[in-house]
């Protein structure tokens with residue numbers, strides 16, 4: 001664990017292509033995917049259903065073979081190895097606990113297969129039970145456990161053999177919200193304690209933002225963007241990423257002039273701002289702004305967008321004020337609490353925080 | 363709220379159902395009842411007795427036939443189930459291959475082809491082999507029974523395998539189990555209910571077979587159904603009723619075990 005010098009990626013995926021079926025029915029599940037996952041990192045694959053997250057995980061675990069490309073584990077090519085020869089363990093979405101084995105036998109399974117001696121197996125199983133707080137349930141059968149408990153067993157079973165990399169395919173999807181939040185913290189704690197690289201799959205953007213060191217956002221078999229939660233949230237590179245993560249306003253802008261990496265853009269025909277990015281003069285660009293990074297200002301104040309209120313939507317922690325801009329595009333401003341002080345039909349002015357507006361690639 | 367369609371509400375439904383049940387079970391009931399009749403007649407009741415059971419147990423022919431039937435059923439169920447298990451694995455736990463569907467059809471062939479055809483075909487083949495090799499014995503009968511029990515054992519085993527998601531086997535492989543270990547540690551233990559159910563069916567099917575046995579059996583290889591068949595040529599006796607009842611009970615026991623393990627599976 002203590003090798004700060006070793007910067008070899010834990011997992012390195014190079015130009016992976018994976019298709020299913022053939023001819024007219026061929027599905028490209030992964031379309032030339034490359035990504036480096038660092039050691040000891042909590043790395044999340046995030047994307048909508050069917051975008052290829054599970055497929056990528058299964059290629060790393062060895063349940064599928066790639067059509068093209070390679071998978072490197074700590075710099076060593078493993079794409080040709082069968083699953084039982086890869087020092088990688090998986091937590092399956094439906095847990096896949098062995099129904100005929102008790103909790104402790106489930107956890108011991110991998111260790112026995114590795115040929116560990118009995119004493120070491122027993123000790124490790126005990127340590128794992130303690131880690132996931134299941135000591136009292138050691139002798140239960142899987143069908144006598146709640147969903148959350150099964151989830152912990154699956155986790156303990158996968159962690160026990162001390163894999164270099166742990167793959168988790170939507171491990172929290174089947175849990176209710178409360179338990180899910182608890183398990184998110186728990187997983188994060190386990191990852192810190194064990195120092196194992198976690199590759200975590202989810203289609204829940206909030207979960208991804210809370211837990212990850214870095215996130216890869218996928219769509220249609222492609223990785224759209226890799227970055228820290230902060231990058232992904234505040235600096236989405238593509239329209240897809242911006243749209244997929246949280247609420248966001250995407251408005252049209254006209255490029256007026258450009259200079260060395262930045263440009264003057266008129267937003268919604270109303271407000272001129274200096275934004276980072278390159279485009280040609282006269283071009284129309286899409287600009288993304290988070291609702292919580294725009295505020296109301298005095299009507300008529302300089303550097304504001306004017307808009308008309310169309311709706312107030314209270315959502316518990318705050319209220320989304322839905323607006324219509326001068327160019328007819330919608331816009332949302334998020335405020336704390338419930339009292340917005342404006343009602344549908346009112347004219348308001350919107351001020352945008354410095355650096356909050358981001359020009360999207362497409 | 364509209365009434366849900368319920369077949370039981372159709373006019374005449376219960377009458378037809380009762381008639382079918384009667385037609386199915388009345389003859390069997392009569393056979394069982396008269397096996398306890400203390401009288402030579404199988405149509406006139408006099409008094410309850412176990413006399414015919416004692417006589418049946420004392421009858422050397424019946425004892426020998428029972429022994430052969432049981433031996434045959436054990437051997438054919440044992441081997442038939444092993445082959446059926448292998449066939450079920452080969453048609454569910456492999457990458458889909460060309461001819462997999464054909465294999466499936468071929469395995470089930472004995473269910474589709476009229477038994478008499480299989481019987482005569484076996485007879486001719488075995489006659490040829492006997493002529494060429496001079497080898498005789500009960501082995502031919504065992505072989506024939508093993509073959510026709512395979513599809514019966516195959517069905518519940520395959521059904522069980524199809525119910526078991528591949529994920530468990532993948533989880534085992536993920537936890538460093540090489541393919542043989544995956545089979546013995548995960549697939550096989552989970553498959554046991556299917557295998558038991560298959561074996562029970564195979565056993566009953568072998569125990570009750572007449573047509574193939576009639577054709578293939580050599581001298582002295584009289585099974586219980588064949589013995590009964592021979593005996594009724596000389597008229598139905600309460601003794602035959604007693605033997606038939608025993609055969610019936612044995613079949614029911616095995617079929618019951620079959621249903622029990624099947625039910626546990628779907629729990």
Ligand SMILES: Nc1ncnc2c1ncn2[C@@H]1O[C@H](COP(=O)(O)OP(=O)(O)OP(=O)(O)O)[C@@H](O)[C@H]1O
Nearest residue numbers: 020021027029048049050051052053054055056203
């Ligand atoms: N075994 C398979 N045979 C055929 N198509 C498959 C197979 N596995 C996956 N696919 C297809 O590949 C694409 C990617 O599937 P994948 O399971 O990786 O999606 P996912 O991102 O995990 O989605 P979800 O969030 O719904 O689990 C889908 O279009 C899917 O239908």
Ligand SMILES: [Mg+2]
Nearest residue numbers: 053054055169
């Ligand atoms: Mg998936």
